[in-house]
Amino acid sequence: LENVRRGQFEGIREDIATNPSRKPDFGDPRVHPTAGATVVGARKFLIAYNIFLSTPEVDIAKKVAKAVRFSSGGLRYVKGAGFLVRGLAQVSMNLTDFEQTPIHRVFEFVKREAARYGVAPVSSEIVGLIPKKALESAAEWFLQVENFDSSLILENRLTAVVGGKMAVGGLRSGIEPFVEQLAAPIATPGGGSAAAASGAMAAALATMVVSMSRGKKAYLQYERELSDAIARLSQLREELKGAIDADAESYNAVMKAYKQAKNSADADGIITAALRQATAVPLSVAERAREVAEIAERLKPITNSNMKSDLTTGIALARAAIEGAMANVEINLESLKDEPFVAEVRKRAEALRP
Incomplete structure (x- = not known):
């Protein structure tokens, strides 16, 4: 913002018409004679x-x-x-x-x-x-609280429960509905959704380890790497959580496509489109899980060694996600007749092999 405002109103009025770097994103390169100009932007919280x-x-x-x-x-x-x-x-x-x-x-x-x-x-x-x-970080620093986590704060815990982010009745009650859905005698959710969930849990464990190391004196020299890891892992975790439903939906879409194809002149096209999507979802899960595993490996030497087992578990979950997701990719490729698409997927799959 200070760069945009540099020169104040008088300077902008002269500069905006001749300096290409001051050209506005919208509107003509001139300011209103009395109202000036409006700047709209976004930045981190100040x-x-x-x-x-x-x-x-x-x-x-x-x-x-x-x-x-x-x-x-x-x-x-x-x-x-x-x-x-x-x-x-x-x-x-x-x-x-x-x-x-x-x-x-x-x-x-x-x-x-x-x-x-x-x-x-x-x-x-x-x-x-x-x-x-910001205040939670300050409290953790000045009080020197060991293994601090924002969920230890009563109001945060209540907000999470009310907002549906945490289950009442312990951890089991949070995971039990999904586990029972997997056990039910219906096709979805199945292995693809389980693989996505495994990848999401891997990202969550790695995030926990980073969050409990960042800001500590012993790891201040790795502050940038840890911050970058948290940002990327958070994004991967959200994408993998989204894939839990996306995988089930793509399978259901394939079943629907086979039914529609019976009464359609473009049967192959309908089925191929559905199979492509059903292949793309687990492939993306495998690729994201691979990235989670790579990040977790890089975190080992720059995070708290007492949490090594958490990273090891996370890496194992990520690898399970890769293997499970790729099994779903392969079974869909067997039914696909789109040779260019199959070749491209196999090329991407090859890059995921250890």
Whole structure:
């Protein structure tokens, strides 16, 4: 946003007509003579965070702000300035990515830097809203809670139960309906859905291990790798969960296609389209499970060694997902007459072999 606003209204008015990099995404390259222009964008949540120091000397706040802000060589994703507010020196900051540079780390940095000038924080304030996750991370850091997880917070647990994300009655009650559906004497859900569920559980276990290692002092040097792993594993977990239903739906679509084909002039086309989709779903499950396994392997040396068994279990689940999904791919390929599609699938399948 600061790049868009650079030059203020007068500068934008002149620059927008001649500088290609300032050309708006929508509308003509000019601003309204009095209303100006509207900027619409998206970014990570910004936390406006201020720390008051035990001194009225604003120069100290400015020196501390200079040390903490990234533009002067300080912490990444931190902007800062010093002011005199309510008779006290204030280090005023914007935290543009609290997951990469958490609020507790900023507070500790300011505290240590202020000590160089013989002062200390007396209070801090949050202007506007703050994500709950930011405060949970701060609580975990300052309280040094072992094996902290946000589900330990009562309100989070209640929200999960009410929202259907956690079952009342223990873990068994959460998984039991799906297990019993698998056991029922009907074709779906079947092995394909079970493979997708196995892959989703693998991603979940790996995410747990990363989440319980990130932010710990012993693994701060791997902060970037761990954050990237959490982001990707979360995406894979959601996609694999979606494939649980998608696999069952694709099987049912094949059965429906065979029935429709009996009264259609394009019988082969109807069946082929359904079989292609029924093949694509488990193939995508296998590919995603393979990625989960690869991420989990890379996590072993950079996460808590006490959780090695969780990663091992996750990798085993991912491999089971690959094997189960590929079995479904193969059985569909046997019925497909679309040779180019079959060849492409077999090529992708070959890349999944260990």
